[in-house]
Amino acid sequence: MIMQKIGVQCLGNRVKFTVWAPEKERMQLQLTSPRKQAFEMIKQEDGYFEFVLDEAGAGFQYFFSPNGNNRFPDPASQYQPEGVHGASEVVDHSAFRWEDQDWKGLPFEDLIIYELHVGTFTPEGTFEAIIPRLEKLAATGINAIELMPVNEFPGNRNWGYDGVYPYAVHSAYGGPDKLKSLVNAAHKAGIAVILDMVYNHLGPEGNYFGEFGPYFTDSYKTPWGRAINLDGEYSDGVREYFSENPVFWYEKYHLDGLRLDAIHTIYDNSAKHFWEVVYQKLNRARQQNGRSFHMIAESDLNSPHVVKSPEVGGLGFTAQWLDDFHHASYVLLDNQGRKRYEDFGQTSQLLKAYTDGFVHSGEYVKFRKRRHGASSVGISGTKFVVFNQNHDQIGNRVGGERLSMLVDFERQKLAAAVIMLSPYVPMLFMGEEYGEDAPFFYFVSHSDEELIQLVVEGRKKEFESFDWDSEPLNPQQEDTFNRSKIVWEKQAGGKYKIMHDWHKALITLRKTNPALRNFDKNDIRATLVNE
Amino acid sequence: MIMQKIGVQCLGNRVKFTVWAPEKERMQLQLTSPRKQAFEMIKQEDGYFEFVLDEAGAGFQYFFSPNGNNRFPDPASQYQPEGVHGASEVVDHSAFRWEDQDWKGLPFEDLIIYELHVGTFTPEGTFEAIIPRLEKLAATGINAIELMPVNEFPGNRNWGYDGVYPYAVHSAYGGPDKLKSLVNAAHKAGIAVILDMVYNHLGPEGNYFGEFGPYFTDSYKTPWGRAINLDGEYSDGVREYFSENPVFWYEKYHLDGLRLDAIHTIYDNSAKHFWEVVYQKLNRARQQNGRSFHMIAESDLNSPHVVKSPEVGGLGFTAQWLDDFHHASYVLLDNQGRKRYEDFGQTSQLLKAYTDGFVHSGEYVKFRKRRHGASSVGISGTKFVVFNQNHDQIGNRVGGERLSMLVDFERQKLAAAVIMLSPYVPMLFMGEEYGEDAPFFYFVSHSDEELIQLVVEGRKKEFESFDWDSEPLNPQQEDTFNRSKIVWEKQAGGKYKIMHDWHKALITLRKTNPALRNFDKNDIRATLVNE
Incomplete structure (x- = not known):
């Protein structure tokens, strides 16, 4: 320890x-x-x-x-x-009485990840309610659940990115003990548990950090205001506060990894980078424990440094989300997608996503009004997570539509094959495996009236800039949350069952065909047929 | 080209x-x-x-x-x-008729650098007036002059860091042609010319950049306000503007290198770092030209990344100033120095400066209220420039005193030996070689009354925080500038001649003794005698 x-x-x-x-x-x-x-x-x-x-x-x-x-x-x-x-x-x-002594974790390249929002995955919206569904997930071939942030947030409805206590487990979900029960049960079912963590800011409500110390700095600006103080005066305590956090979840909750939110907004100009400190602390903990622990970055940088080790100047992440893969694939599946992803739409971009990784590797990108990215040629496929949708792509549409509401059934099946047969680690969003068609909206349950107004207005403004033709639902209304719940029973019959069987077959194929378990990018060829 | x-x-x-x-x-x-x-x-x-x-x-x-x-x-x-x-x-x-066709530049490790402020080095304060003095400098053993910034600045008195046109040569110094004449003459005398350049901000007066494009960003804050926009919207043009600048000076002015001001305030979160772009452009230019070109960083980071190559995640600088060496040495020579450098004062720190490089390599530093730096053990001595004083240490004292006014004659001689016999590239501040005792003050010649007031007040405030017991001179007054001029003729006699001979002897020793030309840090041992 x-x-x-x-x-x-x-x-x-x-x-x-x-x-x-x-x-x-x-x-x-x-x-x-x-x-x-x-x-x-x-x-x-x-x-x-x-x-x-x-x-x-x-x-x-x-x-x-x-x-x-x-x-x-x-x-x-x-x-x-x-x-x-x-x-x-x-x-x-x-x-806590752990029963997962035999659990040694899973290699990252073996994972089939399943992103899950605790509040809307079950009618109860608790950790406990997830447990009876683990068996079904495992039978589908899913072997890792990635929980959207579970740190304490205001009220009982939130995606989790407004959490303010990165060491606390949300009370309405069941608190610390129930999370442990879930992890314990998951491990017994052969399923790893990954937690989504936010180090780039702390939520707006219940944020008393300024009363204790200089957790924030004026040196850098983030979308949420002042950045976390990782290199200014008194930053030592802030660095300790955040850099000890991954080991905490690893040791106390037996977690199998973290997904780190928007790491491009975490600034550190120190000689020893914050992520290098985390990397070293985790390596020590891994050596003591013997269990694996994976660090997955959400990065908007298209920088190969993110997944390289600190020894060669990298940030040391196990892997990162490959958003470009999603954009390239989605826009080919849904022609409407071009409005939102104006820099995508060529089949050759999906090819590049397969062979290289980053699609934008230094080209001019209209959306960003600048050149973007660097090449990821040669970087192992195990360093990237791919998906057809996640909470962001769905929930940041004004209608909260999943892919199942946007493209026909055969295209959904094609989309599933595109990721499951890719040289990357695939990730599904809860319900995707049976073609769930419930929406997933953005929702909050703040208690501060001024803040509620800000969120509602901010949301409207965000959608205006994206040129949607309707108004977003009010995120504060309970109905917005309730409508986002998935209906687990659907998968038992009809088109949902067909889609579920299709996913199961693809995952089986992936797990049993050696060619599909080759992550060496130098072996990947992609050819355009009948463009 | x-x-x-x-x-x-x-x-x-x-x-x-x-x-x-x-x-x-x-x-x-x-x-x-x-x-x-x-x-x-x-x-x-x-x-x-x-x-x-x-x-x-x-x-x-x-x-x-x-x-x-x-x-x-x-x-x-x-x-x-x-x-x-x-x-x-x-x-x-x-x-321009260049006569330096045979000049191939000098290896960085052979340099004896001489920092020089054009306006106060001669009575005339011009490039042309420097030329007759080159022979003397060469005879002393100096083979590189480093000009404080010569880009156009407001009025005719300025250290140069208020320059606003990084492609222009200051008019009052003689403009482009006269700088070329100086470089031409220097090369004929066997002397390299290095230019101090500022990419971290653009001066406050005559700054019309905002009228043309988004050269600045709100994302990062510097001591001079908004940072240069190297990664935001429209940053491509800003990156080109600055990244082409070193090659411009190399090709058009035959310069031998640049000294880059305060690179720790130049922020770039792009996948391909600004300095990597500069590095690649310079490498192409060097290949075409065959002459060497050195990039020297002023960095407050104590980060070994600065002088490592981009292939291993570094910024690719030839070398960087080693401020820690100055602080460690100066505080031992002048007990009063402890007031200003509260984290220095132990002899073991000077030993560490000799054997490792950075003295602060992760320790808590009171002045910064945080831990600072990373180890530079094993990094070649050719990657660091050492000095007993430069414009900053002298000019940022309320009395503008050089070392010659602070410590006795024998200590000055010791100080000279400390850098000249070190495993680093030594740098002198103009006049130091003969123990010049004129002050070097901070001076400006703005035309904007409000700005003048701001500078005068800012200066007072800065000194208050350093707890000096007298008031600084008014930087805008011409007399402050005139008093900062050196008196070249002093070196002909008395104690000045003794000091000059001493420097000459040390440089000769450095150039002729193979042990003193060994920059391999693994061969350096330092032992404390009679602490």
């Missing part, structure tokens, strides 16, 4: 509280349950405050009060049973 | 005008001399406007008028005979 620096730790019947606040003079630990009591914490040399409470353990609830003023939840909270504004709760990770 | 895209070109008795303005509809070329005449330029596909004028050549003066509104100097002007606000003038580079 790697020495844990960030967050609360249970040590037998004592609890060690730790919080980083380098510019504060004093810090109070305010216990709220099982009893109300306040304790003055002890400041350490490196900007951390610590306090060890005897006769304490799981379930104890608390706030921190910097300089004796207002009290706020723990920035490294592991559980927020009453939401983003409520007290933090102590979690004892030694209490 | 590399195809030139940026700026005016003379083609026989025709002149081709080119200007980049991607968002403008129209562009007018307004000739002001030898006659007044306006021409509508022709817009190209990639955001450039072009116009070829017949029967034209060197000396023609002009402005550009975007969208038919106000007129402005050419952003890629090669000569501003009437200053930053005046008309641009056509330069015919084929007209």
Whole structure:
């Protein structure tokens, strides 16, 4: 086990509280349950405050009060049973009874990934409700579920990218224990669990980080405002806060990997790059544990550096999403797609996606008003994840339409073959395997009225710029969320069953045909027939 | 010769005008001399406007008028005979009679660099006035002069970092032809010429770049405001504007290298980094020309990536200034230095500077309130330039004192030995070789009253934060500039002659002793005697 620096730790019947606040003079630990009591914490040399409470353990609830003023939840909270504004709760990770001792993880190139939004995957919208469906997924050939972010977010309806506590598990989904139960059950079913994590910003509601320390910097601008402070004054604590996070999920939750959101908006001008630190910490943890752990980047850079190792100047990710593959393929399947992806539409681009990887490797891209990308020729296919749709492509359409609503049945089957028989690691979006046709909308459940107005207006504006001809649904309305739920039972019959069988057959073919398990890009030839 | 895209070109008795303005509809070329005449330029596909004028050549003066509104100097002007606000003038580079055909440049590791400010090096403050002094410099053993920036700046007194035309040669120094004469004479004297260039910002006065295109971005913040736009919309033209600049100086002015100012404030999140583009363009030019060309970075990152090649994720610089060496050495020589360099003062740090390079290689640095740097162990000594003082350390003291005013004569001699016998490339600041004791102040000659006030106040504030006990001189006053001039004749006698002889002897020793020409860091041992 790697020495844990960030967050609360249970040590037998004592609890060690730790919080980083380098510019504060004093810090109070305010216990709220099982009893109300306040304790003055002890400041350490490196900007951390610590306090060890005897006769304490799981379930104890608390706030921190910097300089004796207002009290706020723990920035490294592991559980927020009453939401983003409520007290933090102590979690004892030694209490869970794991039954996955034989689980050693799966090689990345073997994965068939299934992106899943906990809230809309089942009627209950909980971790627990997923468990009975694992068997069916495994039978389909799926061996990895990738959960959209499950960190505590405001209310109980959110894609997860508004999460504010990267160490906490969302209360409405079932909290820490239920996530562990899901991982435990998944491993027993031969399924890996990957978690979507957001290090590029922290959600707007319940974000009390500024009350503790300089987590943000003015040096760089992101779509969400100020960037995370990874290289400015006091950045050491921020770097520790985020760089210890992957190991936390690996060790405490037995996770098999993370998907890192929009890493192109994570800026670090340090001599030792943040991702190199993460890479080294994970390597140490992997050596101790023996289980594999995969780091998947969402990157808008089209840069081969993302998946290269730090030894040759790379960021060290296991793999990255290959958006260009989606764009190239989708626009060929749906002619309407040209409106949205104006730089795609040539069959040769899909060929390039197969043989090279990045389609834009230095060409001028109209959408970006500049040249974009560098070549990924020769980089192994195991370094890229491909998909026909994910939450973004579906949910960022005004109608939230999946591919199944946009192209005919035969084209959907073709699309499935395009990714399943590719030299890349394929990913499905929940329900895609049986041609689910429920929409997937953007939804939130904020409590701050001003923020709700901002989100609704921002959403309208975003769609205007994309020239859609209708108005988006109100993301705050519960119905928008409810309509996004998939209907699992569909797959039992009719066209849904045919599509499900088709996916199963393709996955079987992929798993059993050695030619389809060759990820060496130098062996891939693609030829245009009857253009 | 590399195809030139940026700026005016003379083609026989025709002149081709080119200007980049991607968002403008129209562009007018307004000739002001030898006659007044306006021409509508022709817009190209990639955001450039072009116009070829017949029967034209060197000396023609002009402005550009975007969208038919106000007129402005050419952003890629090669000569501003009437200053930053005046008309641009056509330069015919084929007209100069070069006599340096035999000059092949010097290997970087052989250089003894001499930093020089044109305006204060001689009473005249011109390129021409430097020429008679080259012989003396060569006799001392100096074989490279590094000119502080000579791009057109406001007025006639400036360190040069307020320059706004990176393709122009400052008028008050003598303009393009006189710089060529200096380079020509230097090469005949066996002296290389390096130019200090600023790509991290453009000066505040005479900065009309925004009238032409999006040269700046809001994505990153620098000490001078918005950063240069190297990765946002329309960045292709900005990247071309700056990346072609080194080759321009290499080919048109026969320069031997550039020193790049504060590269840590030049941000580029592209898949192909700006410096990789520069590296490739320079390599092509070097292959064609056969002469060497050195790129020296000023970097505040303590990152070994700066001097590594792009093939292993580096920025590809020939070398970088080793500030840590200065700090480690200076603080040992002058106890007062501890006030300014609170993280230095241990003899072991100078040892580390000798054996490793960077002194801060990941340690916590109080001044920066964070850990800083990465190790440079094993990186060849040829990758670093060391010095006992440069314009910054002297000019950013409230009294503008050189080392000669701060420590006694024997310590000055020791300091000289510390760099001249080091496994690094040494650099002197003009006059240092004879122990010049004139101050070197910060000076400007802006014409904008508001700006002058800002500079004067900013300067005061900067010094307050450094806790100096006196007020800085007014940078705008001519006397501040005049007092910064060196007195060349001093070196003929007294203590100055002794110091000059000492430098000469050290340089001779360095050049003749094979052990002192070994830059392999693995061979360097440093031992502390009687700490």
